[in-house]
Amino acid sequence: MENKKTLVIGASLKENRYSNIAINRLKSYHINTVAIGLRDGEVNGVKIETEQKLFNDVHTVTLYLNPKRQESYYEYIIKLQPKRVIFNPGTENPEFYKLLREANIDVEIACTLVLLSTNQY
Template sequence: MSKKTLVLGASLKEERYSNVAIYRLRKFNIDTVAIGLREGLVDDVKLHTDLVPFQGINTVTLYLNPKRQEAYYDYIISLRPERVIFNPGTENPEFYKMLEENNIKVEVACTLVMLGTNQY
């Protein structure tokens, strides 16, 4: 099963967790795409600034605070991912409800921990 992942809130800054997550996802050979505020490259992943209609997304991992997530609600739902991971600091009960109403699994977890403990 493919675990193609969209990192939403991706950063070019190496100290950011979203940046580290991209490197780790690629280390595990997980097909990874990313959207952030600035275009660039992290490992072999191009960071997009527009809402690309990616196909085959299994997981969206969020690195945006709840207020910033609002602009992406419809976009994320339109991708029809199997799950959305809410990393620490991104918890958003309002969005959980919308996702669940669209049969999208909500996981409140840390992508880095999930990868490190083989639970991804």
């Protein structure tokens, strides 16, 4: 599996949260992982940033934020120019899909954990 540097947005320090499980799973597949969340901290060696930091070479952004909370990230994500944005269950947002597609960014409505476990990541 090529290294598809992934930015997890909505990262949580709580171990039962899907964003936290996703960080651990991405790391287990040796995928370079960066994260943004409400609280800074660390999950499996991945520092959770609280600012919209301009990471380089982000291939995939995986979202764990409801559509309302995504609005403040629209411009930021488009500026990063990832190859794709994964909308995990509960994050579906047709308004954002349109903006991403206009910026030539692929939209995937899927679950990061399922994509990883079925080798479709």
